[in-house]
Amino acid sequence: MSKTAIEKLYRFLNNEDGERVCTDISDEACEHTVTNFFRILLTHTVTKLGDTLSNPKTVLTWLMSYVNAPVYLISLIVPIRESGAMIPQIAISKYISQKPIRKWIWIFGSVLQFISIAAIGLVGLSYKGVLAGWLMVGCLVVFSFARSLSSVTSKDVIGKTIAKTRRGKLGGYTAALSGVLVLVAGLLITYKSETDASVDFYTNLMFFASIMWLVAALIYASVKEFPGETESPSEDENVVVSKLELLKTNTQFRNFVIARALLLCSSLSAPFYVLLAQKHAGSESFLLGLLIVANGIASIISSPFWGKQADKSSKNTMARAITIAATMGIALFVIVTFFESFRNQLWLYPIAFFILGVAHGGVRAGRKTYVVDMANGNERTNYVAVSNTIIGVILLITGGLSALVSVLSIEGVILGLSLLGLLGAYRSYKLPDVE
Template sequence: MFERLYRYLNKEDQQRVCTDITEEACKHAPRNFFLQIFSNVFTQFGGTLSNPKTVLTWLMSYVSAPVYLISLIVPLRESGSMVPQVFFAQLIRKHSIRKWIWVTGALLQFLAIASIGLIALNFKSVTAGWLIVAAVVLFSLSRSMSSLTSKDIMGKTIPKTRRGRLKGYSVSVSGVLVLAAGLFMLYQSQNNATISFYTTIIFFAASTWLVAAVIYSRIKEFPSKIKKEEDDKYGILSSFALLKTDKHFRDFILARTLLLCTALSAPFYVILAQEHVGKEAYLLGLFIIAKGVASILSSPIWGRYADKSSKNIMAAAVLIASFLGIFIFFTITYFDSLRSAKWLYPVVLFILGIAHQGVRLGRKTYVIDMATENERTSYVSVSNTVIGIILLMVGGLSALVSLLSVEGVILLLSLLGLVGAYKSYKLPNVEKI
């Protein structure tokens, strides 16, 4: 069954594509392809149901956590999962079979998210806020370990020109689940949602990582070369030296930095919606629905074309986000009636969701395809660590600028995105065989 469906989804009518993996690994590619899709679906679904930009913000507000603590969870979750990766890379390279590192990370993420539900049920105000922040830190560190390992294992088990499709199908299927969850939350918002309703969502989100860990443990992985202690080729300092010695990698880091506009601008669209439409609970359901529909419709298309040219996907997606931001800036500034339209912000987040999926799928496929074996782990870990540090700095700067003008931040990020589109387009095409 896996074999036939794999050939159908990847348009393989004759000989199987085995580019960039061993013949032995290629024999198990169909089964590994779907196991990774299933595990990704559950983790992405759980990630949406515990998203700090929406659900966790709502939950922390409900338990009266201070605003300064609420403002910490987004940068901590994103940067905390990126910055430590260069250190986790040293751990990963010491293991020939690496899937168990991913499984361990998934189990720790289950514990972290479940603890947030318990905290919300039993604590209030500042105490609840600090405990949730601590749980988010644990989640981020665990996510960092799993994220880095997953790219390494995908590079070992899935052929080049099939990796973008895997990510695309994963996001699309999880989008169906997200859509269902959003519709349920929209329906529930008509009633008086209590703390038990929100914590039930959190506990359900936590369980998705438990299921994913079981599925991922079934992947057939073949041993990698283990780094020798005396060989410092892939040491921490040597890994960072890639920024100086590898121009291709350096150009990718610059392009990826400029692509951050799609991730950083999302909270500011939510703030605009609250300012001009209101803070009714139904908005949370609408935003989650918009994200789910965007994933369902766009991810398979982005994934398919990312296997042909991931750098062009990065460029096209960030152009969409940039033009959207410029449009919103002029709408908020000059059109009073339109900026108060209730339909505007869910539509905007839907379009931004499409663009963000393209950026994510494009850059993840690009970094996996541009390197091989242990080099891949170094590329992913260093790029994520650098981006995590930059994300903290840019996020802090954006927060300061937002005190003056929220729409001004969106315009600034959109202009940076235009430069990012150009830099992405100028990168070499790593999918060429």
């Protein structure tokens, strides 16, 4: 595609008719913002496809169930994956904040994620039962650490290369494009499930997913990032404690972290939707394909909308999206608990998963845009690192509690998380606008 065509496409996607918007980025970055926009879009698109095809909420839950891993380990994989990607971020942010160019840290993390997901595929081919479950969890811990490297640096790179009022749209278009790929993958899984439902089928999904992070690393290497603000090496051994002081001194940031913690229901609920589907509608891989298709359609339909809404008011986007997720969770609890004739219907769970996917897309778009727009430079790095670390600890605790409760009542976990989500909607709405 020619440079002129890329420029026209950028202006069309961002509704930009006049002079280019370069708010909150340098003049150098402004010159490359169009190409960087599409390079980052492609990078995040392929990693999202990799995420979907190895997702603990769907495919990995299914694979672990297939190799007879215990339910308590399956219940832990989402909080371990998410918390492991978040808890180390305060510690590694000290190192990252000393680097004027940060994309290479993202690339290293991406390569390590490739290795980790490929290893899960090998475990699935070689082991079963408790051993397989623990080995997969171990691979997931390594994957999560690698993800933490990419998570901190990606916000920095976007903040340095993409202008305000364009960041939400970037996230929205990324989710929509990856949703198309996810939809195709889901349809393929649904089709193949009729003839091939062996362990090879699921492990091949893992191997293909792992390759996506290698492709992403190659694309990301071409992003034009210019040196940014750095911190000098510090002798302070209590760097973690000093960064956590932000929660005490910055009221707006503290309220954002509280709100974000309450938004976790959209993420933590998903594997329990899958377990309910397996329990009441069967464990055929055909159903897994339908869930992935539902998630892909949700991204395609909702992500551009959520991205535009996040650029207008990211805190309202969070509030509206989590309200949808919480309402769906409460409705599913009522149906499964009181309407036995409906809870065994195959169509119920893809529809519920679709609505949850729409809502989770809004939660992600809102919270990511809010934290990027709330600060600049190393202040942004500190905000991302501290908030992610706190959320990681909370995820680990709530995930452990959910794993225990799920032994008694899967639908009860969904109800509890949904009620917390309603409180999260209120706390999000009370945040100040940052756009």
